[in-house]
Amino acid sequence: MKKFASLLFVAIVGGGVTLGAYKLLEDESKTEVSNLTTSPNFNTVAYEGRPISSTNADFTEAADRTVHAVVHVKNVQTSRQPRNLQEFFYGGGETRKGLVGAGSGVIISADGYIVTNNHVIDGATELDVSLNDNRTFKAEVIGTDPQADIALIKIDADEDLPYLPFGDSDNVRLGEWALAVGNPFNLTSTVTAGIISAKARDINEYDSNPQSFIQTDAAINPGNSGGALVNINGELIGINTAITSQTGSYVGYAFAVPSNNARKIVEDILEYGDVQRGILGVSGTSLNPSIASQLDVDAVEGVYVADVEFESGAKKAGLEEGDIITQIDNVKVSKFSDLSGYLGAKRPNDVVQVTYTRDGESITVPVTLLKYEAYVIDKPGLEVREASSELLKEYGVKNGVVIAQATNDKLKRYGLNGIVITEIDEEPVKSVADVKRIMNAKNPNEPVSLSFVGKGGEKKQIIFQ
Known part of the structure; x- marks a missing residue:
């Protein structure tokens, strides 16, 4: 078997920004995984998984329904251009606005909620959303989930907007027809067709937070990020997110966040303000x-x-x-x-x-x-979680957070899981929020003092340089 020879890189195509390596291939060619960006109550349908047996399937109804609910999202950012060394070192300069990227989005409710990819809207000073009828709106970011690469934004229109109902992505079957709708290369309202090639596809096997994508061979290109993957009935089954390619453009592999996951993220943002994992x-x-x-x-x-x-x-x-x-x-x-x-x-x-x-x-x-409520203390490399009242009572302490695992390989052999941290830099900690506050206020180069209570009740203080 050939040795793995090259890394696949996850990149935002329009901005040309490489996000990270994810996989080693068995051949000598370099392939990229690219994000597809160019530089209340939601209706849900119970999809029964009805495959279309004929290759002469009519996509017109699903396509017509989808193109009116898919929008063009433009990411506008403000930057300062220093005019001299003083402005360069002390701030200031001419303020400029510029388009740094564009992608797609899917309207999921008549009152203007839109789901898209987080990388489409990341860092935006302004968001411009264009509908299929060429109307343009300013959008507001409601919430994001960078880990899943999903964002929820909203526009306000004077009338109800066309939208797509969520389908049940768990019931999608291999070989079923799928349509991808988006704005590749700034060509609005583009529809391509293919089949579901795979489910639960992890395109980054070395990531500590593995994802699970729907894979399709529907042609998807830069600008399709955040667009809709729909079944033959026009039901939303995925949010198009990435492709694998040697060139950054479509060569047969594309990936979408399953609609069940996207819908859950959206509902969490609206109900709780953040994602409940x-x-x-x-x-x-x-x-x-x-x-x-x-x-x-x-x-x-x-x-x-x-x-x-x-x-x-x-x-x-x-x-x-x-x-x-x-x-x-x-x-x-x-x-x-x-x-x-x-x-x-x-x-x-x-x-x-x-x-x-x-x-x-x-x-x-x-x-x-x-x-999921955790925080990693980078120095020394410990992931901490909230400690239950029963655990604190068992250890004979009134406050603290518990070590869930060591993220530093050198510390894993010491079996620190389950030990309670009661103080950081001699300041009591009662929650993960306290840990975040203390660590965020520190200079990363400063030493960190941690006070521990072991399972036998013994107390220790260790200073990590």
């Missing part, structure tokens, strides 16, 4: 024959549990290192993105049925998802 509390890896051989396990599918977080729902349900998760509710888990994709549509306190194997026996347990 429910976590299972496990970390691990997707199994394949090579990894199974390394781990000395028989299974070649599923998620191998490498670690179970302290006080997580998985821990309380009895999951352990070495277990292999094979199913969650009624969804088969072949790889980690199957798991993360399904959980992406869930919230804290939801209960899921997790099926796993241990010593050849299949076990199913209910697991309550906890809210």
Whole structure:
């Protein structure tokens, strides 16, 4: 087998900004994964997954419905141009506005809510939204989820706007027809057709927060970011986000955030003001024959549990290192993105049925998802979470946050999970918010003093330079 030779880069095509490497390929060619940007109550339909058997399927109704609900989003930013060294060093200069990128968006309600990609609107001073009838509006950012690359914006019109209902992306089937609608290369209202090529596709296997995309071969190009992926019935099943390409343009692979995940993010932003992430509390890896051989396990599918977080729902349900998760509710888990994709549509306190194997026996347990509230203290490299009142009482302290895991490889061998941090720089901490406040006020080059309470009640203070 050839050695992996080149990295795929995630890039915002219009701005030409590389976001990060994500994958090694088995051939010698350089391929890029590109974001597709050129420099209340929402109606939901229960999609039954009705495949169109004829290749002469009529796309006209779905296309006509979709183009009127897809908009052109322009990212305008303000910058200062210093005219001399004094302005350069002390601020000031001529203020200029400029278009730094453009993409697409999908109207999801008659009163003007629009879902798009976060990278389309990131850093914008102004957002200009153009409808299919050439009307233009200023848009307001309602909320964003950079991790999922989803943003919610809003325009105010004098009349109800055409919009797309959400479909059920869980029911989408491989081989079904799909239409991609957006504004590639600033060509408005462009419709392309293809099929669903894959589901739960993770295009960044080395990311600590794996994503789960719908893959399609519908032609998608720069400017399609934030546009609609719809089924033959004109129902929104995904938000077009990225492509893989050697040139930055379409060569047959495109990826969309599933509509169930996008809808959940939008509803969270409107109801809570931010995204409510429910976590299972496990970390691990997707199994394949090579990894199974390394781990000395028989299974070649599923998620191998490498670690179970302290006080997580998985821990309380009895999951352990070495277990292999094979199913969650009624969804088969072949790889980690199957798991993360399904959980992406869930919230804290939801209960899921997790099926796993241990010593050849299949076990199913209910697991309550906890809210993701964590912060990584970069120095020394510790992820902390909120500590329950029961844990604080057990350790004999009145305040503190608990270490969920070490992010620094050198610290992982010390088994710090579950230890409580009570003070930072001799200032008491009662919550993750306190940790953020203290750390954000510090100079990154300053030493950090952490006061710990161990499981035996012993107290220690360590200064990290």
